Amino acid sequence: MTDDNIQNDATEEVESVAALELEEADAIANEKRSRNDRITGSTHYGDVDFDEENSEDIRDATWSEVYETCCCHTGQEWAVIAVFMILVCISLFFFLFGLDMLGNGAKVLTGCAAGGLLSEDANPVAGLMIGILVTCLLQSSSTTTSIIVSLVGASAISTRNGIYMVMGANIGTSVTNTIVSMGFVGNGDELERAFSGATVHDMFNFLTVLVMLPIEAVSGLLYRITKTMTPDSVGKGNKWEGPLKKIVSPLTKTIIIPNKSVSKDIATKRVESCDNFYPVNCTNGVLDYNSCKGNYGLIACDKKTGKCPAFFQNGATQKDDEISGFVVLFIGLVVLIACLVMLVTLLQKMLLGTSTRILYKATNVNGYIGIVVGMGLTILVQSSSITTSVLTPLVGIGVLHLEQMFPLTLGANIGTTFTGLMAALVSGSSDSLQVALAHLFFNIIGIAIWYPIPRMRQVPLNMAKKLGAATRIWRGFPLLYLFVGFFIIPIMLLSISLLFDQDSKGFKVLGSIIVILFLLGLGRIGYKWKYKGLKESIIKKMETRQRRNDAIRSLPDNMEYCKSEVQRLKEHTGLADEEDVEDVEDVNEVQHAVEDVKEVEDANEDNSE
Secondary structure, eight states, rough: OOOOOHHHHHHHHHHHHHHHHHHHHHHHHHHOOGGGGGSSSOTTOOOGGGGGGOOGGGGOOHHHHHHHHHHHHHOOOHHHHHHHHHHHHHHHHHHHHHHHHHHHHHHHHHHHHHHHTOOOOOOOHHHHHHHHHHHHHHHHHHHHHHHHHHHHHHSSOOOHHHHHHHHHHHHTHHHHHHHHHHGGTTTTHHHHHHHHHHHHHHHHHHHHHHHHHHHHHHHHHHHHHHHHHSSSSSOOOOOOHHHHHHHHHHHHHOOBBTTHHHHHHHHHSSSOOOGGGGGGGGGOOOOOOHHHHTTOOSBBOTTTTOOOOOOOOTTHHHHHHHHHHHHHHHHHHHHHHHHHHHHHHHHHHHHHOHHHHHHHHOOOOOOOHHHHHHHHHHHHHHHHHHHHHHHHHHHHSSSSOHHHHHHHHHHHHTTHHHHHHHHHHHTTTTHHHHHHHHHHHHHHHHHHSSSSSSSHHHHHHHHHHHHHHHHHHHHHHHHHHIIIIIIIIIHHHHHHHTTTTSSSSHHHOOOOHHHHHHHHHHHHHHHHHSSHHHHHHHHHHHHHHHHHHHHHHHHHHHHHHHHHHHHHHHHHHOOHHHHHHHHHHHHHHHHHHHHHHHHHHHHHHHHHH
16 A cells, blocks of 8 residues: 555545534534533523523522623624624514514404494493403504594593503503414513513503402592693694604505594594495596595595505495405414514523523613613604514514513513604693503503512512413413403403493393393302312313424424334335235235145046045
8 A cells, every 4th residue: 555545545534523523513403401410500501401591590690690601702893793783773673564564454454343442431340341352353452542532522422531541551452462472472581581571561551440440439539630730721732743653664665554534533433334435436546645645544545645555446435444454454463473483592692601690690680770761762663562562572482581571671661652642742632641641650550569569569569470471371362361351251341341321120120130240150160170070170171282283283293203113114024015025925825725726626627526
Protein backbone atom coordinates (compact mmCIF):
# COMPACT_ATOMS: atom_id res chain seq x y z
CA MET A 1 0.00 0.00 0.00
CA THR A 2 1.44 3.42 -1.00
CA ASP A 3 1.88 6.40 1.32
CA ASP A 4 -0.84 8.32 -0.58
CA ASN A 5 -3.37 5.56 0.02
CA ILE A 6 -2.50 5.40 3.69
CA GLN A 7 -2.86 9.17 3.95
CA ASN A 8 -6.23 9.11 2.13
CA ASP A 9 -7.53 6.38 4.43
CA ALA A 10 -6.43 8.35 7.48
CA THR A 11 -8.09 11.49 6.15
CA GLU A 12 -11.37 9.67 5.47
CA GLU A 13 -11.27 8.16 8.97
CA VAL A 14 -10.74 11.58 10.55
CA GLU A 15 -13.57 13.06 8.46
CA SER A 16 -15.95 10.25 9.42
CA VAL A 17 -15.09 10.70 13.12
CA ALA A 18 -15.63 14.46 12.80
CA ALA A 19 -18.98 13.90 11.09
CA LEU A 20 -20.07 11.56 13.88
CA GLU A 21 -19.03 14.12 16.48
CA LEU A 22 -21.02 16.83 14.69
CA GLU A 23 -24.10 14.60 14.49
CA GLU A 24 -23.73 13.81 18.19
CA ALA A 25 -23.39 17.52 19.02
CA ASP A 26 -26.51 18.31 16.97
CA ALA A 27 -28.41 15.55 18.74
CA ILE A 28 -27.42 16.93 22.13
CA ALA A 29 -28.33 20.49 21.05
CA ASN A 30 -31.74 19.41 19.74
CA GLU A 31 -32.47 17.15 22.70
CA LYS A 32 -35.03 18.51 25.12
CA ARG A 33 -33.35 18.69 28.49
CA SER A 34 -34.64 18.65 32.06
CA ARG A 35 -33.94 20.73 35.13
CA ASN A 36 -32.62 17.52 36.68
CA ASP A 37 -29.75 17.63 34.15
CA ARG A 38 -28.51 20.99 35.45
CA ILE A 39 -26.41 21.60 38.52
CA THR A 40 -28.46 24.72 39.36
CA GLY A 41 -31.73 22.79 39.05
CA SER A 42 -33.28 25.67 37.07
CA THR A 43 -35.97 25.07 34.46
CA HIS A 44 -35.54 26.49 30.97
CA TYR A 45 -38.23 27.20 28.41
CA GLY A 46 -38.64 24.11 26.21
CA ASP A 47 -37.58 21.56 28.85
CA VAL A 48 -39.48 18.30 28.99
CA ASP A 49 -40.55 19.11 32.56
CA PHE A 50 -41.33 22.80 31.87
CA ASP A 51 -45.06 22.25 32.49
CA GLU A 52 -44.43 20.54 35.84
CA GLU A 53 -42.94 23.61 37.52
CA ASN A 54 -45.18 25.75 39.74
CA SER A 55 -44.74 29.48 40.14
CA GLU A 56 -43.93 28.89 43.84
CA ASP A 57 -40.93 26.74 42.84
CA ILE A 58 -39.32 29.44 40.68
CA ARG A 59 -36.40 31.12 42.43
CA ASP A 60 -35.92 34.84 42.14
CA ALA A 61 -33.55 36.32 39.57
CA THR A 62 -31.79 39.69 39.55
CA TRP A 63 -32.49 42.51 37.10
CA SER A 64 -28.87 42.27 35.94
CA GLU A 65 -29.57 38.68 34.84
CA VAL A 66 -32.67 39.87 33.00
CA TYR A 67 -30.61 42.60 31.32
CA GLU A 68 -27.88 40.16 30.27
CA THR A 69 -30.44 37.72 28.83
CA CYS A 70 -32.38 40.45 27.06
CA CYS A 71 -29.78 42.89 25.83
CA CYS A 72 -26.31 41.25 25.69
CA HIS A 73 -25.97 39.52 22.32
CA THR A 74 -23.51 39.25 19.45
CA GLY A 75 -24.12 40.99 16.14
CA GLN A 76 -25.30 37.77 14.54
CA GLU A 77 -27.71 37.11 17.41
CA TRP A 78 -29.12 40.65 17.14
CA ALA A 79 -29.71 40.07 13.41
CA VAL A 80 -31.63 36.85 14.15
CA ILE A 81 -33.64 38.61 16.89
CA ALA A 82 -34.48 41.45 14.48
CA VAL A 83 -35.78 38.98 11.88
CA PHE A 84 -37.89 37.22 14.51
CA MET A 85 -39.27 40.52 15.83
CA ILE A 86 -40.27 41.59 12.32
CA LEU A 87 -42.06 38.26 11.82
CA VAL A 88 -43.75 38.62 15.24
CA CYS A 89 -44.98 42.13 14.35
CA ILE A 90 -46.33 40.90 11.00
CA SER A 91 -48.08 37.95 12.70
CA LEU A 92 -49.49 40.27 15.39
CA PHE A 93 -50.78 42.70 12.76
CA PHE A 94 -52.66 39.98 10.90
CA PHE A 95 -53.81 38.48 14.22
CA LEU A 96 -55.45 41.83 15.02
CA PHE A 97 -56.70 42.01 11.44
CA GLY A 98 -58.35 38.60 11.93
CA LEU A 99 -59.96 39.83 15.16
CA ASP A 100 -61.26 42.92 13.36
CA MET A 101 -62.61 40.77 10.52
CA LEU A 102 -64.25 38.43 13.04
CA GLY A 103 -65.94 41.35 14.80
CA ASN A 104 -67.08 43.11 11.62
CA GLY A 105 -68.41 39.87 10.12
CA ALA A 106 -70.36 39.19 13.34
CA LYS A 107 -71.80 42.74 13.31
CA VAL A 108 -73.06 42.29 9.73
CA LEU A 109 -74.35 38.77 10.32
CA THR A 110 -76.22 39.56 13.57
CA GLY A 111 -76.85 43.32 13.36
CA CYS A 112 -80.60 42.97 12.85
CA ALA A 113 -81.01 40.44 15.68
CA ALA A 114 -78.90 42.56 18.05
CA GLY A 115 -81.00 45.64 17.32
CA GLY A 116 -84.19 43.70 18.05
CA LEU A 117 -82.80 42.53 21.41
CA LEU A 118 -81.68 46.01 22.44
CA SER A 119 -85.14 47.42 21.79
CA GLU A 120 -86.49 45.51 24.80
CA ASP A 121 -86.82 47.71 27.92
CA ALA A 122 -87.22 44.88 30.42
CA ASN A 123 -86.54 43.78 34.00
CA PRO A 124 -83.01 43.55 35.51
CA VAL A 125 -82.41 39.88 34.64
CA ALA A 126 -83.66 40.35 31.08
CA GLY A 127 -81.49 43.47 30.68
CA LEU A 128 -78.44 41.53 31.90
CA MET A 129 -79.10 38.62 29.50
CA ILE A 130 -79.68 41.00 26.58
CA GLY A 131 -76.32 42.63 27.27
CA ILE A 132 -74.59 39.22 27.27
CA LEU A 133 -76.27 38.00 24.07
CA VAL A 134 -75.79 41.23 22.11
CA THR A 135 -72.09 41.37 23.03
CA CYS A 136 -71.65 37.72 22.04
CA LEU A 137 -73.36 38.41 18.72
CA LEU A 138 -71.44 41.62 17.96
CA GLN A 139 -68.14 40.27 19.38
CA SER A 140 -67.38 43.63 21.00
CA SER A 141 -68.36 45.03 24.39
CA SER A 142 -67.15 48.47 23.26
CA THR A 143 -69.65 48.45 20.39
CA THR A 144 -72.43 47.18 22.66
CA THR A 145 -71.83 49.79 25.36
CA SER A 146 -71.61 52.55 22.74
CA ILE A 147 -74.98 51.48 21.30
CA ILE A 148 -76.53 51.21 24.79
CA VAL A 149 -75.25 54.66 25.71
CA SER A 150 -76.68 56.07 22.47
CA LEU A 151 -80.04 54.36 23.09
CA VAL A 152 -80.22 55.82 26.61
CA GLY A 153 -79.39 59.25 25.16
CA ALA A 154 -82.21 58.83 22.64
CA SER A 155 -84.62 57.74 25.46
CA ALA A 156 -85.13 54.39 23.71
CA ILE A 157 -84.34 52.53 26.92
CA SER A 158 -84.27 53.69 30.54
CA THR A 159 -81.10 54.59 32.41
CA ARG A 160 -81.62 51.81 34.94
CA ASN A 161 -82.04 49.17 32.24
CA GLY A 162 -79.00 50.54 30.43
CA ILE A 163 -76.97 49.88 33.60
CA TYR A 164 -78.11 46.22 33.66
CA MET A 165 -77.25 45.86 29.96
CA VAL A 166 -73.68 47.14 30.39
CA MET A 167 -73.26 44.60 33.21
CA GLY A 168 -74.14 41.92 30.66
CA ALA A 169 -71.79 43.46 28.11
CA ASN A 170 -69.00 43.07 30.67
CA ILE A 171 -69.63 39.30 30.73
CA GLY A 172 -70.06 38.85 26.98
CA THR A 173 -66.76 40.55 26.14
CA SER A 174 -64.72 37.49 27.16
CA VAL A 175 -66.14 35.27 24.40
CA THR A 176 -63.42 36.35 21.95
CA ASN A 177 -60.43 35.39 24.10
CA THR A 178 -62.14 32.08 24.95
CA ILE A 179 -62.29 31.39 21.19
CA VAL A 180 -58.59 32.31 20.96
CA SER A 181 -57.72 29.85 23.77
CA MET A 182 -59.31 27.04 21.74
CA GLY A 183 -56.50 27.50 19.20
CA PHE A 184 -54.29 25.53 21.65
CA VAL A 185 -56.48 22.41 21.44
CA GLY A 186 -53.58 20.42 19.96
CA ASN A 187 -51.49 20.70 23.15
CA GLY A 188 -53.05 19.70 26.48
CA ASP A 189 -50.70 21.74 28.70
CA GLU A 190 -51.01 24.90 26.63
CA LEU A 191 -54.80 24.53 26.31
CA GLU A 192 -55.16 24.22 30.08
CA ARG A 193 -53.12 27.37 30.70
CA ALA A 194 -54.73 29.38 27.88
CA PHE A 195 -58.28 28.43 28.87
CA SER A 196 -57.60 29.31 32.51
CA GLY A 197 -56.15 32.65 31.38
CA ALA A 198 -59.23 33.36 29.27
CA THR A 199 -61.83 32.28 31.83
CA VAL A 200 -60.33 34.19 34.78
CA HIS A 201 -61.90 37.20 33.04
CA ASP A 202 -65.26 35.38 32.96
CA MET A 203 -65.07 34.35 36.60
CA PHE A 204 -64.41 37.91 37.76
CA ASN A 205 -67.31 39.24 35.69
CA PHE A 206 -69.72 36.48 36.78
CA LEU A 207 -68.84 36.93 40.46
CA THR A 208 -69.12 40.73 40.29
CA VAL A 209 -72.54 40.48 38.61
CA LEU A 210 -73.62 37.91 41.20
CA VAL A 211 -72.89 40.46 43.92
CA MET A 212 -73.87 43.71 42.19
CA LEU A 213 -77.06 42.71 40.32
CA PRO A 214 -79.22 42.05 43.41
CA ILE A 215 -77.73 45.08 45.19
CA GLU A 216 -78.51 47.31 42.19
CA ALA A 217 -82.00 45.84 41.74
CA VAL A 218 -82.88 46.41 45.41
CA SER A 219 -81.07 49.67 46.24
CA GLY A 220 -80.06 51.23 42.90
CA LEU A 221 -76.52 51.77 44.27
CA LEU A 222 -74.81 52.50 40.92
CA TYR A 223 -77.76 54.59 39.75
CA ARG A 224 -77.64 56.79 42.86
CA ILE A 225 -73.84 57.18 42.89
CA THR A 226 -73.67 58.18 39.23
CA LYS A 227 -76.76 60.39 39.46
CA THR A 228 -75.05 62.63 42.03
CA MET A 229 -71.95 62.87 39.80
CA THR A 230 -73.70 63.64 36.52
CA PRO A 231 -74.33 67.28 35.52
CA ASP A 232 -77.71 68.37 34.23
CA SER A 233 -76.37 68.95 30.73
CA VAL A 234 -73.35 67.65 28.82
CA GLY A 235 -71.68 69.44 25.94
CA LYS A 236 -71.02 67.44 22.82
CA GLY A 237 -67.43 66.29 22.37
CA ASN A 238 -65.44 64.86 19.47
CA LYS A 239 -65.19 61.17 18.68
CA TRP A 240 -61.76 59.72 19.49
CA GLU A 241 -60.22 56.98 17.36
CA GLY A 242 -57.44 54.89 18.86
CA PRO A 243 -54.08 54.41 17.10
CA LEU A 244 -54.64 50.69 16.55
CA LYS A 245 -57.80 51.32 14.55
CA LYS A 246 -55.85 53.68 12.34
CA ILE A 247 -53.36 50.89 11.65
CA VAL A 248 -55.66 47.86 11.20
CA SER A 249 -59.01 49.35 10.12
CA PRO A 250 -57.89 50.68 6.69
CA LEU A 251 -57.20 47.11 5.53
CA THR A 252 -60.42 45.76 7.05
CA LYS A 253 -62.47 48.54 5.47
CA THR A 254 -61.39 47.43 2.00
CA ILE A 255 -63.15 44.11 2.69
CA ILE A 256 -66.25 44.94 4.78
CA ILE A 257 -67.68 47.86 6.78
CA PRO A 258 -70.61 47.13 9.14
CA ASN A 259 -73.43 49.65 9.18
CA LYS A 260 -73.90 50.24 12.92
CA SER A 261 -76.91 52.44 12.26
CA VAL A 262 -78.99 49.34 11.53
CA SER A 263 -78.87 48.10 15.14
CA LYS A 264 -79.45 51.59 16.53
CA ASP A 265 -82.39 52.37 14.23
CA ILE A 266 -84.12 49.06 14.98
CA ALA A 267 -83.49 49.46 18.73
CA THR A 268 -84.89 53.01 18.76
CA LYS A 269 -87.80 51.84 16.55
CA ARG A 270 -87.03 54.39 13.84
CA VAL A 271 -87.59 51.48 11.47
CA GLU A 272 -89.74 48.41 11.97
CA SER A 273 -87.21 45.84 10.75
CA CYS A 274 -84.21 45.25 8.52
CA ASP A 275 -86.54 45.08 5.51
CA ASN A 276 -86.62 48.90 5.51
CA PHE A 277 -82.94 48.98 4.48
CA TYR A 278 -83.35 46.74 1.43
CA PRO A 279 -82.81 46.36 -1.43
CA VAL A 280 -79.56 48.37 -1.64
CA ASN A 281 -79.94 51.08 -4.26
CA CYS A 282 -77.04 53.26 -5.45
CA THR A 283 -77.73 56.19 -7.80
CA ASN A 284 -76.97 55.18 -11.41
CA GLY A 285 -75.30 52.04 -10.11
CA VAL A 286 -72.20 53.99 -9.01
CA LEU A 287 -70.56 52.30 -5.99
CA ASP A 288 -69.31 55.12 -3.76
CA TYR A 289 -70.41 56.76 -0.51
CA ASN A 290 -72.22 59.73 -2.06
CA SER A 291 -74.17 57.60 -4.55
CA CYS A 292 -75.18 54.97 -2.02
CA LYS A 293 -75.52 57.13 1.13
CA GLY A 294 -78.70 56.31 3.05
CA ASN A 295 -79.55 53.47 0.66
CA TYR A 296 -77.43 50.64 1.99
CA GLY A 297 -78.15 47.90 4.50
CA LEU A 298 -75.92 45.97 6.88
CA ILE A 299 -72.79 46.73 4.81
CA ALA A 300 -71.85 50.41 4.46
CA CYS A 301 -69.33 52.48 2.48
CA ASP A 302 -66.41 54.46 3.90
CA LYS A 303 -67.38 58.09 4.58
CA LYS A 304 -63.76 59.35 4.63
CA THR A 305 -62.46 57.78 1.41
CA GLY A 306 -65.84 57.54 -0.33
CA LYS A 307 -65.07 53.96 -1.42
CA CYS A 308 -67.25 50.90 -0.89
CA PRO A 309 -65.75 47.62 0.43
CA ALA A 310 -65.27 44.44 -1.60
CA PHE A 311 -68.38 42.72 -0.16
CA PHE A 312 -70.66 45.69 -0.87
CA GLN A 313 -73.00 45.11 -3.81
CA ASN A 314 -75.68 47.21 -5.45
CA GLY A 315 -79.13 45.63 -5.28
CA ALA A 316 -78.16 43.35 -2.38
CA THR A 317 -80.85 41.83 -0.16
CA GLN A 318 -80.65 41.22 3.58
CA LYS A 319 -79.80 37.57 2.90
CA ASP A 320 -76.95 38.59 0.58
CA ASP A 321 -75.41 40.85 3.23
CA GLU A 322 -75.80 38.26 5.99
CA ILE A 323 -74.09 35.63 3.82
CA SER A 324 -71.27 38.10 3.20
CA GLY A 325 -71.04 38.66 6.95
CA PHE A 326 -70.80 34.92 7.59
CA VAL A 327 -68.07 34.51 4.95
CA VAL A 328 -66.05 37.39 6.44
CA LEU A 329 -66.51 35.96 9.95
CA PHE A 330 -65.24 32.57 8.74
CA ILE A 331 -62.26 34.15 6.94
CA GLY A 332 -61.47 36.18 10.07
CA LEU A 333 -61.54 33.02 12.20
CA VAL A 334 -59.18 31.21 9.80
CA VAL A 335 -56.77 34.20 9.70
CA LEU A 336 -56.97 34.46 13.50
CA ILE A 337 -56.08 30.80 14.10
CA ALA A 338 -53.34 30.77 11.44
CA CYS A 339 -51.70 33.90 12.88
CA LEU A 340 -52.11 32.55 16.41
CA VAL A 341 -50.19 29.39 15.45
CA MET A 342 -47.50 31.48 13.73
CA LEU A 343 -47.25 33.89 16.67
CA VAL A 344 -46.98 31.10 19.24
CA THR A 345 -44.36 29.23 17.16
CA LEU A 346 -42.20 32.34 16.80
CA LEU A 347 -42.42 33.22 20.49
CA GLN A 348 -41.57 29.67 21.49
CA LYS A 349 -38.49 29.66 19.27
CA MET A 350 -37.38 33.03 20.61
CA LEU A 351 -37.79 31.94 24.22
CA LEU A 352 -36.34 28.43 23.81
CA GLY A 353 -33.66 27.82 26.42
CA THR A 354 -34.50 30.89 28.51
CA SER A 355 -34.58 30.24 32.25
CA THR A 356 -38.00 30.50 33.87
CA ARG A 357 -36.35 32.59 36.62
CA ILE A 358 -35.59 35.27 34.03
CA LEU A 359 -39.07 35.09 32.44
CA TYR A 360 -40.82 35.26 35.80
CA LYS A 361 -38.72 38.22 36.94
CA ALA A 362 -39.34 40.12 33.68
CA THR A 363 -43.13 39.61 33.75
CA ASN A 364 -43.83 39.56 37.49
CA VAL A 365 -44.80 43.20 37.98
CA ASN A 366 -46.83 44.50 40.90
CA GLY A 367 -50.54 43.65 40.48
CA TYR A 368 -51.71 47.26 40.72
CA ILE A 369 -49.17 48.29 38.09
CA GLY A 370 -50.57 45.43 35.98
CA ILE A 371 -54.06 46.91 36.32
CA VAL A 372 -52.74 50.29 35.10
CA VAL A 373 -50.91 48.61 32.18
CA GLY A 374 -54.03 46.65 31.17
CA MET A 375 -56.13 49.81 31.36
CA GLY A 376 -53.65 51.81 29.25
CA LEU A 377 -53.41 49.11 26.56
CA THR A 378 -57.21 48.85 26.34
CA ILE A 379 -57.64 52.62 26.05
CA LEU A 380 -55.14 52.60 23.17
CA VAL A 381 -56.79 49.72 21.27
CA GLN A 382 -60.35 50.66 22.38
CA SER A 383 -61.27 47.03 23.03
CA SER A 384 -60.82 44.78 26.05
CA SER A 385 -61.36 41.80 23.72
CA ILE A 386 -58.22 42.70 21.78
CA THR A 387 -56.15 43.19 24.95
CA THR A 388 -57.16 39.88 26.53
CA SER A 389 -57.00 38.00 23.21
CA VAL A 390 -53.39 39.13 22.67
CA LEU A 391 -52.43 38.20 26.25
CA THR A 392 -54.12 34.77 26.20
CA PRO A 393 -51.48 33.15 23.90
CA LEU A 394 -48.74 34.39 26.27
CA VAL A 395 -50.47 32.55 29.12
CA GLY A 396 -50.84 29.48 26.90
CA ILE A 397 -47.13 29.20 26.13
CA GLY A 398 -46.21 29.83 29.77
CA VAL A 399 -44.68 33.30 29.51
CA LEU A 400 -47.41 34.87 31.68
CA HIS A 401 -48.75 33.11 34.75
CA LEU A 402 -52.43 33.16 35.62
CA GLU A 403 -51.71 35.35 38.65
CA GLN A 404 -50.08 37.91 36.33
CA MET A 405 -52.87 37.71 33.75
CA PHE A 406 -55.60 38.48 36.31
CA PRO A 407 -54.68 42.14 37.08
CA LEU A 408 -54.13 42.83 33.37
CA THR A 409 -57.70 41.68 32.61
CA LEU A 410 -59.02 43.82 35.47
CA GLY A 411 -57.28 46.82 33.92
CA ALA A 412 -58.77 45.89 30.55
CA ASN A 413 -62.22 45.95 32.16
CA ILE A 414 -61.65 49.53 33.32
CA GLY A 415 -60.09 50.58 30.00
CA THR A 416 -63.07 49.36 27.98
CA THR A 417 -65.34 51.83 29.81
CA PHE A 418 -63.38 54.66 28.15
CA THR A 419 -65.17 53.94 24.84
CA GLY A 420 -68.56 54.27 26.51
CA LEU A 421 -67.52 57.54 28.15
CA MET A 422 -66.42 58.91 24.76
CA ALA A 423 -69.72 57.83 23.20
CA ALA A 424 -71.61 59.54 26.04
CA LEU A 425 -69.70 62.79 25.53
CA VAL A 426 -70.39 62.66 21.78
CA SER A 427 -74.12 62.10 22.40
CA GLY A 428 -74.31 65.17 24.67
CA SER A 429 -76.80 63.45 27.00
CA SER A 430 -76.49 63.40 30.80
CA ASP A 431 -78.36 60.06 30.95
CA SER A 432 -75.82 58.54 28.55
CA LEU A 433 -72.97 59.80 30.70
CA GLN A 434 -74.65 58.33 33.78
CA VAL A 435 -74.75 54.83 32.19
CA ALA A 436 -71.11 55.12 31.08
CA LEU A 437 -70.07 56.13 34.61
CA ALA A 438 -72.11 53.24 36.05
CA HIS A 439 -70.12 50.88 33.83
CA LEU A 440 -66.89 52.36 35.19
CA PHE A 441 -67.95 52.13 38.85
CA PHE A 442 -69.30 48.61 38.36
CA ASN A 443 -65.77 47.47 37.43
CA ILE A 444 -64.08 49.55 40.13
CA ILE A 445 -66.34 48.10 42.85
CA GLY A 446 -65.77 44.60 41.45
CA ILE A 447 -62.00 45.07 41.66
CA ALA A 448 -62.33 46.41 45.20
CA ILE A 449 -64.22 43.24 46.19
CA TRP A 450 -62.19 40.56 44.43
CA TYR A 451 -58.59 41.80 44.19
CA PRO A 452 -57.05 43.61 47.22
CA ILE A 453 -57.71 40.80 49.77
CA PRO A 454 -55.57 37.73 48.87
CA ARG A 455 -58.21 35.22 50.02
CA MET A 456 -60.91 36.90 47.90
CA ARG A 457 -58.48 37.09 44.96
CA GLN A 458 -58.07 33.32 45.04
CA VAL A 459 -61.80 32.73 44.40
CA PRO A 460 -61.83 33.68 40.67
CA LEU A 461 -58.29 32.31 40.24
CA ASN A 462 -59.23 28.88 41.64
CA MET A 463 -62.43 28.77 39.58
CA ALA A 464 -60.42 29.50 36.41
CA LYS A 465 -57.87 26.81 37.34
CA LYS A 466 -60.63 24.23 37.76
CA LEU A 467 -62.07 25.13 34.36
CA GLY A 468 -58.61 24.80 32.85
CA ALA A 469 -58.17 21.41 34.52
CA ALA A 470 -61.45 20.27 32.89
CA THR A 471 -59.75 20.53 29.48
CA ARG A 472 -57.37 17.78 30.65
CA ILE A 473 -60.35 15.45 30.91
CA TRP A 474 -61.93 16.47 27.60
CA ARG A 475 -60.49 18.98 25.14
CA GLY A 476 -63.92 19.70 23.75
CA PHE A 477 -64.94 21.24 27.09
CA PRO A 478 -64.18 24.88 26.02
CA LEU A 479 -66.68 24.59 23.16
CA LEU A 480 -69.33 23.20 25.51
CA TYR A 481 -68.59 25.95 28.03
CA LEU A 482 -68.85 28.62 25.33
CA PHE A 483 -72.26 27.56 24.03
CA VAL A 484 -73.84 26.71 27.39
CA GLY A 485 -72.44 29.66 29.36
CA PHE A 486 -72.88 32.42 26.78
CA PHE A 487 -75.83 31.32 24.65
CA ILE A 488 -78.04 28.53 26.03
CA ILE A 489 -78.31 29.72 29.67
CA PRO A 490 -78.75 33.45 28.76
CA ILE A 491 -81.46 32.58 26.21
CA MET A 492 -83.28 30.40 28.78
CA LEU A 493 -83.11 33.07 31.50
CA LEU A 494 -84.13 35.81 29.06
CA SER A 495 -87.16 33.80 27.92
CA ILE A 496 -88.25 33.10 31.49
CA SER A 497 -87.72 36.68 32.71
CA LEU A 498 -89.67 38.17 29.79
CA LEU A 499 -92.75 36.21 30.90
CA PHE A 500 -92.94 38.45 33.98
CA ASP A 501 -93.04 41.61 31.82
CA GLN A 502 -96.26 40.55 30.06
CA ASP A 503 -99.56 42.15 31.04
CA SER A 504 -101.30 38.79 31.25
CA LYS A 505 -101.47 37.19 34.70
CA GLY A 506 -101.37 33.80 32.99
CA PHE A 507 -97.84 34.47 31.69
CA LYS A 508 -96.69 35.60 35.13
CA VAL A 509 -98.09 32.46 36.75
CA LEU A 510 -96.45 30.34 34.04
CA GLY A 511 -93.16 32.15 34.65
CA SER A 512 -93.42 31.49 38.38
CA ILE A 513 -94.07 27.79 37.81
CA ILE A 514 -91.09 27.55 35.40
CA VAL A 515 -88.83 29.31 37.92
CA ILE A 516 -89.88 26.90 40.69
CA LEU A 517 -89.30 23.90 38.43
CA PHE A 518 -85.97 25.37 37.33
CA LEU A 519 -84.80 25.83 40.93
CA LEU A 520 -85.97 22.32 41.87
CA GLY A 521 -84.08 20.95 38.86
CA LEU A 522 -80.92 22.81 39.90
CA GLY A 523 -81.30 21.48 43.45
CA ARG A 524 -81.70 17.91 42.18
CA ILE A 525 -78.65 18.23 39.94
CA GLY A 526 -76.64 19.67 42.85
CA TYR A 527 -77.71 16.80 45.12
CA LYS A 528 -76.82 14.16 42.53
CA TRP A 529 -73.54 15.95 41.77
CA LYS A 530 -72.43 15.82 45.41
CA TYR A 531 -73.99 12.63 46.79
CA LYS A 532 -75.08 10.36 43.91
CA GLY A 533 -71.94 10.22 41.78
CA LEU A 534 -73.13 12.52 38.97
CA LYS A 535 -69.77 14.33 38.96
CA GLU A 536 -67.81 11.07 38.61
CA SER A 537 -70.20 9.82 35.93
CA ILE A 538 -69.81 12.97 33.81
CA ILE A 539 -66.01 12.96 34.23
CA LYS A 540 -65.91 9.29 33.18
CA LYS A 541 -67.96 10.02 30.05
CA MET A 542 -65.73 12.97 29.16
CA GLU A 543 -62.61 10.82 29.66
CA THR A 544 -64.09 8.08 27.47
CA ARG A 545 -64.89 10.59 24.73
CA GLN A 546 -61.38 12.03 24.92
CA ARG A 547 -59.79 8.56 24.75
CA ARG A 548 -61.94 7.74 21.72
CA ASN A 549 -60.89 10.98 20.02
CA ASP A 550 -57.22 10.31 20.82
CA ALA A 551 -57.52 6.76 19.50
CA ILE A 552 -59.09 7.94 16.22
CA ARG A 553 -56.44 10.63 15.85
CA SER A 554 -53.57 8.20 16.43
CA LEU A 555 -55.07 5.32 14.41
CA PRO A 556 -53.05 5.92 11.18
CA ASP A 557 -49.76 6.04 13.11
CA ASN A 558 -50.69 2.95 15.10
CA MET A 559 -51.55 1.06 11.90
CA GLU A 560 -48.20 1.95 10.36
CA TYR A 561 -46.44 0.89 13.54
CA CYS A 562 -48.28 -2.44 13.59
CA LYS A 563 -47.40 -3.10 9.95
CA SER A 564 -43.73 -2.37 10.57
CA GLU A 565 -43.70 -4.64 13.64
CA VAL A 566 -45.39 -7.50 11.74
CA GLN A 567 -42.86 -7.13 8.92
CA ARG A 568 -40.01 -7.15 11.44
CA LEU A 569 -41.37 -10.31 13.06
CA LYS A 570 -41.71 -11.99 9.66
CA GLU A 571 -38.11 -11.20 8.84
CA HIS A 572 -36.98 -12.37 12.27
CA THR A 573 -38.94 -15.66 12.33
CA GLY A 574 -38.79 -16.46 8.61
CA LEU A 575 -42.58 -16.94 8.39
CA ALA A 576 -44.03 -16.92 4.89
CA ASP A 577 -46.41 -14.27 3.66
CA GLU A 578 -50.09 -14.99 3.43
CA GLU A 579 -49.95 -15.26 -0.36
CA ASP A 580 -47.11 -17.77 -0.15
CA VAL A 581 -49.08 -19.79 2.41
CA GLU A 582 -52.11 -19.78 0.10
CA ASP A 583 -49.94 -21.01 -2.78
CA VAL A 584 -48.55 -23.83 -0.62
CA GLU A 585 -52.06 -24.81 0.44
CA ASP A 586 -53.17 -24.89 -3.21
CA VAL A 587 -50.24 -27.18 -4.11
CA ASN A 588 -51.04 -29.50 -1.20
CA GLU A 589 -54.66 -29.70 -2.28
CA VAL A 590 -53.62 -30.66 -5.82
CA GLN A 591 -51.28 -33.33 -4.49
CA HIS A 592 -54.04 -34.75 -2.26
CA ALA A 593 -56.42 -34.76 -5.25
CA VAL A 594 -53.87 -36.64 -7.40
CA GLU A 595 -53.34 -39.19 -4.63
CA ASP A 596 -57.12 -39.66 -4.30
CA VAL A 597 -57.40 -40.26 -8.05
CA LYS A 598 -54.60 -42.83 -7.92
CA GLU A 599 -56.27 -44.63 -5.02
CA VAL A 600 -59.57 -44.75 -6.95
CA GLU A 601 -57.79 -46.13 -10.05
CA ASP A 602 -56.00 -48.78 -7.97
CA ALA A 603 -59.27 -49.78 -6.36
CA ASN A 604 -60.93 -50.10 -9.78
CA GLU A 605 -58.08 -52.28 -11.04
CA ASP A 606 -58.38 -54.55 -7.99
CA ASN A 607 -62.12 -54.87 -8.53
CA SER A 608 -61.65 -55.73 -12.22
CA GLU A 609 -59.15 -58.44 -11.35
